[in-house]
Amino acid sequence: MPELPDVEGFRRVLSDCGRRCVTDIEVCDAGVLRGVTAKRLRKEGEGRRLGEAWRHGKWLFVPLDGCPTLVFHFGMTGSLWCCSPDEPFAGHDRLVLTLDDTRSLRYRDQRKLQGVQLADESAVDRILERLGPDALTVGRAELTDRLSARRGAVKSALMDQSVIAGLGNLLCDEILWRAHLAPRTPARSVGEAAYRRLHAAMGRVLRTSVRAGCVPPRRSWLTGRREDSEPRCPRCGRPLCSGRLAGRRTVWCSHCQP
Template identity: 70%
Template structure:
């Protein structure tokens, strides 16, 4: 599932492929990925517009058009953006193709179509952003502590809640908590200030490495590199990892290291 580092990579793709360029064509190959806008309206209003500088907030990628609306992506479980030559064959999971005035194409590819593309004007965009917490890459220690200290939920669930902090998904939360030595089942409000700050510092380090890789890297020294082994063991102590369902997702942790 695309998380903050993946979406940051998509932002870079969009900046190279479509930033500051005029749209000359919009091909909707599957209208099922459009959220709150018809195929006809998107094609009519987006064609001829020039896209501005893309920005990311959490897992959302936002790019303003010079005619007013903002093109917004949420990538769900399997979405991605690709900058392609028009000569490149269309993939069977390509759902939207945006062509620019000097030839490149931006292709939205998505197998499962759980989220998709919105075409938002100011008030709708404001409502979206108001529902999101601070971005995980820029949240301050004080903001994170304030948000977590008011949550009864387990810290793993709280970190995955996009209204608490935006951008973290399952892999990132497990990795951050493993590196910070925090049990994911601990109620968020029971963590003291020292642990909040340790989580914040760890989150920053994990995100910076992951943003460079444009994914949560499966490094052998990281939990992510071991969690899917046939007999997963902790990279730090070598003991068996445990797993359970939390917030609907498979959560992995080391019961020896994360106390």
């Protein structure tokens, strides 16, 4: 689930919590902690006030009032919820922060592929230096430069977080379909006009998805068709192709994406 738009939604969840104080930290499953023990997390985090949360790609950074930053990654199944402390825990609530004793912030994740860490400034820098510019704000010239430096398929390049940060499997397929670009096209042989289309499609898809807090499962989008038993292109009605690229299921329309 979590690609850039979902993580942006989680950032809003935190933003809506304002500058509340973390009054309690409960680690329900220490398996999600990366490089920090439950004991140290509680010791460092409790009593701290939340700063303004920010996002880069699929990473969410939550500053805690002058101490290390709480860093979330949501893997394939993670999410962040804010509710009343009285709300019973869900099955996969792994970490629960109580805010001002009146709100409960819950990091939920079925599979523990990624997790939560406590990162000082240099650790945050180490995360950021592995990431390309954020997909939501990258300019067309920079996108073109970074993609055209790649030898492999354009989808592989879009998926690579060190090239552009934030796009996942669903978004890449959606964007390529809108840009009339076949996923296996070598990135360096994508022409200027197609890069223009790609950048425009990326902006439109991302802005709509960010508003929705997810890649919306609309029938008019490619994404809305991929679970169909015999998926057809929303634009031309022909059967969609499905294959594997960069280790991921890839769906495209061979007619619209030559």
